[in-house]
Amino acid sequence: MSLNIIDLIRGQLGPALISQSATQLGESESAVSKAVSVLLPSVFTALADNADKPGVQSTISNSSASGLLGNLLSGTAGNSMVATVLSAIFGDRVPNLVNSVSEYAGINNTSANSLLYTVTGAAVGSIGKYAEDQNMDASGIASLLRDERQNVASLVPAGFTFAETAQGSLANADEYPDAAKITSAEPDETSTVDVNRGGNTHVHVDRNDVHKEGSLWRWLLPLILLALAAWFLWRQCDKSAEQTTVMTDSTAVQSEPAAVLTDSLADSSMTAANRESMSVALPSGSNVNAYRGGIEDQIVAFLNSEEYKNADEDALKDRWFNFDNLNFEFNSTKLTPESQVQLDNIKAILAAYPDAKIKIGAYSDKKGDDDMNKKLSQDRANAVKAALASPQVVSAEGYGEEFATVEESASDMEREKDRKTAIRFTK
Numbered sequence: 001m002s003l004n005i006i007d008l009i010r011g012q013l014g015p016a017l018i019s020q021s022a023t024q025l026g027e028s029e030s031a032v033s034k035a036v037s038v039l040l041p042s043v044f045t046a047l048a049d050n051a052d053k054p055g056v057q058s059t060i061s062n063s064s065a066s067g068l069l070g071n072l073l074s075g076t077a078g079n080s081m082v083a084t085v086l087s088a089i090f091g092d093r094v095p096n097l098v099n100s101v102s103e104y105a106g107i108n109n110t111s112a113n114s115l116l117y118t119v120t121g122a123a124v125g126s127i128g129k130y131a132e133d134q135n136m137d138a139s140g141i142a143s144l145l146r147d148e149r150q151n152v153a154s155l156v157p158a159g160f161t162f163a164e165t166a167q168g169s170l171a172n173a174d175e176y177p178d179a180a181k182i183t184s185a186e187p188d189e190t191s192t193v194d195v196n197r198g199g200n201t202h203v204h205v206d207r208n209d210v211h212k213e214g215s216l217w218r219w220l221l222p223l224i225l226l227a228l229a230a231w232f233l234w235r236q237c238d239k240s241a242e243q244t245t246v247m248t249d250s251t252a253v254q255s256e257p258a259a260v261l262t263d264s265l266a267d268s269s270m271t272a273a274n275r276e277s278m279s280v281a282l283p284s285g286s287n288v289n290a291y292r293g294g295i296e297d298q299i300v301a302f303l304n305s306e307e308y309k310n311a312d313e314d315a316l317k318d319r320w321f322n323f324d325n326l327n328f329e330f331n332s333t334k335l336t337p338e339s340q341v342q343l344d345n346i347k348a349i350l351a352a353y354p355d356a357k358i359k360i361g362a363y364s365d366k367k368g369d370d371d372m373n374k375k376l377s378q379d380r381a382n383a384v385k386a387a388l389a390s391p392q393v394v395s396a397e398g399y400g401e402e403f404a405t406v407e408e409s410a411s412d413m414e415r416e417k418d419r420k421t422a423i424r425f426t427k
Helices: 004-011 015-025 029-049 054-066 068-075 079-107 109-133 138-153 170-175 208-244 295-303 306-310 339-352 370-388 414-417
Strands: 178-182 191-195 203-205 277-283 286-293 318-323 357-363 393-400 420-427
Touching: 004 029, 004 079, 004 109, 004 138, 015 029, 015 109, 015 339, 029 079, 029 109, 029 138, 054 079, 054 138, 068 109, 079 109, 109 138, 109 318, 138 191, 170 277, 208 414, 277 295, 286 295, 286 339, 295 306, 295 339, 339 370, 357 370, 370 420
Parallel strands: 357 393
Antiparallel strands: 178 191, 191 203, 277 286, 318 420, 357 420
16 A cells, blocks of 8 residues: 555644643653654554454544544543553553653653553544545455554664563464564463564563573563564664655755645654754744744744845745644645644734735645646645735745656655745745
8 A cells, every 4th residue: 555654643743742742741852752753653553453343443433523633632631532442452551551661761651641642542533534535444444554564563663672562462473573572471371472573583481480480581581672673673774764754844944945745744854852942032022932943933033134124025035934843634735733833823923023924835846746736735825824814925826846856756755855835925
């Protein structure tokens, strides 16, 4: 299947949500981002392994109507739909997953549990929305998850013991050879550990004599798992780099229109893990919370500069500012909920500078049909204009691939600089 479902879910977990979650939970943005990086593949893989369970299927099918995606930050906490899914896919291993994420990311268990609900809500809601748009039945949803299962499982970062949290039987390890599985047993039973991450390596532990051998395996098994994970990552480094690519845009000011046809527009150079939050002061005495170097910071500095005050229309044509947290739902003109933060900031800035007027520009890369790229970029430019709902937005234009510079045959990562949405000032 050509769809990379993980990118749809990532679009719901953008920098704004990471930042807001960090503030709400009292954790650092880098720690929250690190937790999400392990929760997302863990949850998706467990969903795929349990896609045939009625509780999982019904929750995914009903998630779109429930409005789950519209309130990820607080609406998922303790949500009964999310709780049902977590129980179905992890069972009594939820505390183990929470503990592992807490230790790996350096956050407390309460925060890890809250993020587990948020990520699960984003995953279930995104899959449900796509399934609804494509008129998928339960069988189609299960196939969708399984098609992407192996790719997503390989995204679990090095250093996180995924085996301790994976749900499923040892039979699943044969079906999905990249997954690491552990089943638990009572001390008097035989416990089998099956580790297979890129090769057929099986470790069988006979625990009939726990007193004699238990202490040995307590330290030996983690070493074996670590060695296998390191070997797997070494073999898969090139592949992983391609799989984990999220199509992004840049906040750098462009001398020519730089633009958008991607569904996820988070800035690749300014991720939640390394962006510095700041308060941008406005002439009205109010402030907007943004990122240093982000579009809000840039345009306020420009509006206060002599360059802007003395610029004519010809000079302004070449001064574009790219959105760095504006996302659309997959293959549509519907803006994702986290985009509202930046849209509200732009509204506040325009209100503080009532004489300023802007134009919206949306652009695509060269991949795909020219006419469709042109239409979608125009529709998305119009969608941003409508969302801002300000008379100071005087026009919106979709340029399609007119200004694209990277060849269609290039990789997604190379073409991403052509996929932007931006604004410029006009007089």
